[in-house]
Amino acid sequence: MQEIIEALHSASWLAGHSLPGDIDQLLLAGLPCRPEWVYGVKCLDSLLLSRMADENRLSYGLEDLACTLLSASPWKGASTALMATPGNMASVPPEIRKERCRLDAWWAYKLVEALWPTFVASRSLVEFTHRVAWAIHRVCLAGAVVDLDEFDRMAGNITEQVADLLWEIHREVTAHGFTETFAPTNDHHIRVYLYDILGLVPPKHTKTGLAAVDKSTLQSLSHPVADLLVEYSRWDKLRSTYVDSLRVCVSPTGDSGSARVGWLRWHINPLGARTGRRTSENPNSQNWPESVRRIVRSRWPAGHIGDFDFKALEPVILGWVAEDERFLSAFTKGKGYVDVAWWLFKKRVEEGTKEYKAAKAIVLGTNYGMGAGTLARALGTDVDVAARLRRTYFGAFPGVHAYMAGRRAELLNTGQVVSRTGRVRRLPVPDGEETPGFKHLENVAVNFPIQSFAADVTGSAVVDVEAALLREQNQTLTEHHQHLARIEKNLTNGHPLGTVGLMEYSLVENEVHDSLVLDIHSAHPERDTELVVETMQALPTLRRLVPSFTIPLRVKVQRGTSWGGQ
DNA sequence: ACTACACGCGCC
DNA sequence: AAAGGGCGCGTGTAGT
Numbered sequence: 001m002q003e004i005i006e007a008l009h010s011a012s013w014l015a016g017h018s019l020p021g022d023i024d025q026l027l028l029a030g031l032p033c034r035p036e037w038v039y040g041v042k043c044l045d046s047l048l049l050s051r052m053a054d055e056n057r058l059s060y061g062l063e064d065l066a067c068t069l070l071s072a073s074p075w076k077g078a079s080t081a082l083m084a085t086p087g088n089m090a091s092v093p094p095e096i097r098k099e100r101c102r103l104d105a106w107w108a109y110k111l112v113e114a115l116w117p118t119f120v121a122s123r124s125l126v127e128f129t130h131r132v133a134w135a136i137h138r139v140c141l142a143g144a145v146v147d148l149d150e151f152d153r154m155a156g157n158i159t160e161q162v163a164d165l166l167w168e169i170h171r172e173v174t175a176h177g178f179t180e181t182f183a184p185t186n187d188h189h190i191r192v193y194l195y196d197i198l199g200l201v202p203p204k205h206t207k208t209g210l211a212a213v214d215k216s217t218l219q220s221l222s223h224p225v226a227d228l229l230v231e232y233s234r235w236d237k238l239r240s241t242y243v244d245s246l247r248v249c250v251s252p253t254g255d256s257g258s259a260r261v262g263w264l265r266w267h268i269n270p271l272g273a274r275t276g277r278r279t280s281e282n283p284n285s286q287n288w289p290e291s292v293r294r295i296v297r298s299r300w301p302a303g304h305i306g307d308f309d310f311k312a313l314e315p316v317i318l319g320w321v322a323e324d325e326r327f328l329s330a331f332t333k334g335k336g337y338v339d340v341a342w343w344l345f346k347k348r349v350e351e352g353t354k355e356y357k358a359a360k361a362i363v364l365g366t367n368y369g370m371g372a373g374t375l376a377r378a379l380g381t382d383v384d385v386a387a388r389l390r391r392t393y394f395g396a397f398p399g400v401h402a403y404m405a406g407r408r409a410e411l412l413n414t415g416q417v418v419s420r421t422g423r424v425r426r427l428p429v430p431d432g433e434e435t436p437g438f439k440h441l442e443n444v445a446v447n448f449p450i451q452s453f454a455a456d457v458t459g460s461a462v463v464d465v466e467a468a469l470l471r472e473q474n475q476t477l478t479e480h481h482q483h484l485a486r487i488e489k490n491l492t493n494g495h496p497l498g499t500v501g502l503m504e505y506s507l508v509e510n511e512v513h514d515s516l517v518l519d520i521h522s523a524h525p526e527r528d529t530e531l532v533v534e535t536m537q538a539l540p541t542l543r544r545l546v547p548s549f550t551i552p553l554r555v556k557v558q559r560g561t562s563w564g565g566q
Numbered sequence: 567a568c569t570a571c572a573c574g575c576g577c578c
Numbered sequence: 579a580a581a582g583g584g585c586g587c588g589t590g591t592a593g594t
Contacts, residue, residue, distance in 0.1 A: 187590065206572095210591095215574065233589095237575060240588055273584055277578085284586045287577040314578090314583095368583040378582095439581055447583040451578095455584095513578040513584085 022241055066107035070114060075103040122422045128545050132459035133270035134481075135466050135508070136278055140266045141484040142509045142519070144285075145497065146250050147297040148260040150562065154291050155243040162239050165232040172225050184232045187213050194226065242292045249283045254496035259297065262302060263491045266510065275448055276423055276456040277513060286512050296563035299502055302522035305563045308532055309515040310461075311554040312336050313454045315363055320551045321420060321449055324399025332552055337363065343396035344389060362393050366400070369443025404446050411445040419452040420546055454514060457553070460542035461535070465518075468535040469528065473505045506532075510563075517563060531556060 010527045025312050055528045066072035084091040092100075166184065173182045178193050190213040194200045202211035215233070218226040250262035264283070272279025280286045298304055310316075312331045319328025330339035340347045341359035349355040361378045370378075376386035394401035410417055412433070413516045425448045429435040470480055483503055490500040506528040510517035516536070520528050543549055560566040 018584065206591095233574075237588070241576070241586090243585075277583060277584060279585055281586060284577085287575085287586070289576065292576090365582065371580070372581050373580075374582065437581090440583095443581085443583060451584060454578095457583095515578085 028535045032228050042315060062104060062108055062111070065111055067477075070107070070110055072107055072110075075107075076100060084377075103494065114318065124545055126423045128421070128456075128460075128541065129271070131463050131541065132456075135462045136268050136270045136459075136511065136560055138466065138481060138484055139462065139508055139510060140268050141481075141488040142507055143263060143265040143488065143491070144296045144509050144517075144519075144563075145253075145261040145299040146264055146295050147562065148250075148252065148262050150297070151247075151250065151262070154295055155247070157291070158235060158239050158243055161235040162232070165228060165235060169225065169228050169232060172228065184229055185236060189304075190218075190229060194221065194223070198223070198225075217258075238289070246283050246292070251491070251494065253491060253494070253496065259301075261297070261497060263497065264296075265488065265492065268511075270432060273455075274425060275451040275455060276459075277451065278459075278511060285510055290564050293563040296517075297561060298519050298520075299497065300504075300520075300521055304520040304522070304533065305509075305526055305558050305565070306518040306529060306562060307515055307558040308461075308518065308536060308562060309556045309558075310457065310536065313457060313514040313553070313558050314367065316449050316553065317450050317453050317457070318367060318400065318403070320549070321453070322397075322399040322403035324397050324403070327397045327400055328551070332554070340396075344392055358389070362389060365391065366393065366404075367441070368447055407445040407449070408442050417445045417448050419449040419456070420549065421453060421456045421542075423452050423456075425452070455540055457539065458511055458514055458516070460539050460545075461516055462508055463541050464539060465516060465532050465535045466508055468531055469506055472528075472531065475503075475505070525559070529559060533557060 016523050063074055063076050067074060079092045082092045082096065116473055127537045139364050141346070158289075169184050170182060173193050176193070180189070181260055182193065183189050187210075191211050194213070195202050195211050200221055200223060203217055204212045206212050215230055218230050250264055253261060253263045255261065264282060264285075266285060267282050268343075269279045269281070296305055314519065315331045315336070316328065318324075327340075330336060337356055337359040338349060338351065340363055341347065344359055344362070345355050347355060349359075358379050361375065365375050365378065372387040372390055376383045379386060379389075381389075407417055411427055411429060415428045416424050420426050425444070427441045427445060429438060429441060432438075435441065454457075466480075467477075470477060480503070487500045487502065491497070504523065506518055506520045506522060506524075508516055509519045516532070518528070518532060536555045537553050539553070558564065
C-alpha cells in the first residue's frame with residue numbers, strides 16, 4: 001500500500017491522462033456519462049497506465065487496485081476471455097463491452113475519491129489537465145485530410161533522391177572492387193569498403209572495438225564516398241519514415257471536390273512527455289518536415305489550413321518566471337533575439353546574421369544547459385570566446401542567471417522542481433551533487449518549469465480556441481464530441497469523406513508544442529483566423545488558473561491551402 | 567527468433 | 579572529464 005501511495009505521489013505531476021476510448025463508447029451508445037466517471041477514469045489512467053515519474057516505473061492495473069484497496073470484485077475477466085486477440089474488444093459483444101466500460105469508469109472514480117488527498121496537489125490543476133486531455137482527444141478524432149497527389153509528389157521527390165544517391169554509391173564502390181551488392185545502411189559493408197578496400201585509417205572505434213562508421217566519423221574522413229553515404233542516410237531516413245511508414249497510416253477515402261484525398265487519424269498521448277507536453281505516434285506528426293506537412297489539406301473543398309504559432313514562447317516564459325524585466329521585454333515588446341544580440345555585442349543586427357544566430361543559440365542553449373564547449377562548436381568559435389559570451393549573457397540578464405541558480409538549489413534542497421501551474425517533476429538527488437548524472441538532472445531542473453508551462457499555454461490554447469469556435473456556432477461541447485466520434489468511426493470504417501456528414505465550422509486539428517493547426521472552414525476564414533489569434537492571446541483558462549500570468553503573448557499566423565503552405 | 571540498446575535524425 | 583531540454587521511429591548490432 002505504501003508503495004502504491006508513493007507511486008501515486010511520484011506521478012502527481014501527471015494527474016490527467018485519459019482513457020477516452022471508453023468514454024467515446026459510452027457517448028456513442030447514448031449511455032449517460034457522468035462527468036465524475038470521466039474524471040475518475042482520467043485520473044487513474046494517468047497514475048496507473050501512463051509513464052510514471054522517472055524513478056518509479058510501477059505498473060498496477062485499475063482492477064488490481066480496486067480489488068486490493070476497495071474490495072471490488074474482479075469485473076474484467078468475462079470480457080477479456082471473449083477477446084479474440086489480447087486487447088482487441090472487437091469480438092466482445094457490445095453489452096459486455098459497455099458493462100466493462102461502466103465498471104472501469106465507476107471503480108476509477110471510487111479510487112480517485114478514496115486516494116485523492118494523497119496525491120493531488122491542486123484540484124484546479126487536475127481539472128485543467130483533464131480539459132486539455134479531452135480537447136486533445138477531440139483533436140485526435142478530428143484527424144487530417146491528406147491530398148494524395150501532394151503525398152505522391154512528396155514521396156516521389158524523396159524516392160528519387162534516394163535512388164540517385166544509391167546509383168552514385170554503387171558506381172563508386174563497384175569501380176573500386178566491392179563485389180557484393182553494397183547496402184549503404186549496412187555498417188559492415190561501409191567498414192569493408194572504406195577501411196579494407198580503400199585503406200582509409202579509421203579515426204576511431206566503437207565500444208566493441210569495430211572501426212567507427214557513424215556520421216561524425218564519415219564526415220571527418222573527407223572522402224567523396226563517405227559524403228555520399230551521409231547524404232544517403234539522410235534521405236533514406238526521410239524515405240522510410242515519411243514515405244513508407246506514413247503511407248500505411250493514410251486511409252484512402254475517395255475524392256473531395258477535384259482532389260484525391262486520404263484520411264489520417266492522430267494518436268496523441270496527452271501527457272506522453274515528462275514535462276507535460278503531448279506526444280504523437282502512428283504517425284508522429286510532431287516531427288514532420290515542411291514538405292511532409294504540405295500533404296495536409298482542408299477537409300472542405302474550399303477550406304484552408306491555418307498554422308498559429310506562439311512566437312518565442314519559451315523565452316517569454318523564461319523571462320516571466322525568472323522575473324528578468326530586460327529579457328522579458330525583449331521578447332514581449334522588443335525584437336527578441338535582435339535585442340539579446342544588442343546586449344551581447346552592443347550592435348544592431350539583422351535577422352539571419354551570424355550575431356543573430358549566436359544570440360539565438362545562446363538563449364536556447366543555456367536554457368537547455370549547453371556548456372561552453374558545445375556552444376563554441378555551435379558558433380564555430382573558440383571555447384574561451386564562447387565562455388566569454390556566456391558571461392556577457394548572464395551579466396546582461398541577471399534574472400536568467402539567478403533563475404538557473406535557483407533551480408539548482410531547489411533540486412538539491414527538495415529533489416524536485418515545480419512549474420508555475422504546480423506541476424511537479426521529481427528528480428531525486430540522494431547524494432547531492434555527487435549523484436550520478438547530476439549535471440543532466442540540473443539541466444532538467446532548469447528546463448522543466450519552462451517547457452512544462454509552455455505546454456500548459458498551448459494546452460489552454462487548444463481548450464480555449466475550441467470553446468471560442470463552438471460558441472460562435474452555438475454548439476455544445478457534447479454535441480461537437482458526439483459528432484466528431486461519429487465522423488471518426490465512419491472514416492475509420494472506410495466511408496468516403498463526402499458521406500460522413502462533416503461539421504460546417506472551423507476546428508483545431510493538431511497541436512505541435514507551440515502551435516495550433518486549424519482546419520478553417522470557407523464560410524468565415526478571416527473571422528475565424530482573428531478569433532483564434534485573439535483567443536490564443538487571451539488564454540482565459542490558463543490565466544484563471546494562474547492569475548499572476550499576465551504576460552502578453554504574440555501569435556504568428558500562416559494560412560493557406562495546405563499545412564505550412566500559402 | 568526475439569529483445570534491448572545505441573545511434574541518427576526529423577520536429578519544437 | 580564533460581555533459582543540449584523534450585519526443586518517435588527506423589536501422590543495425592549485441593546479447594539471449
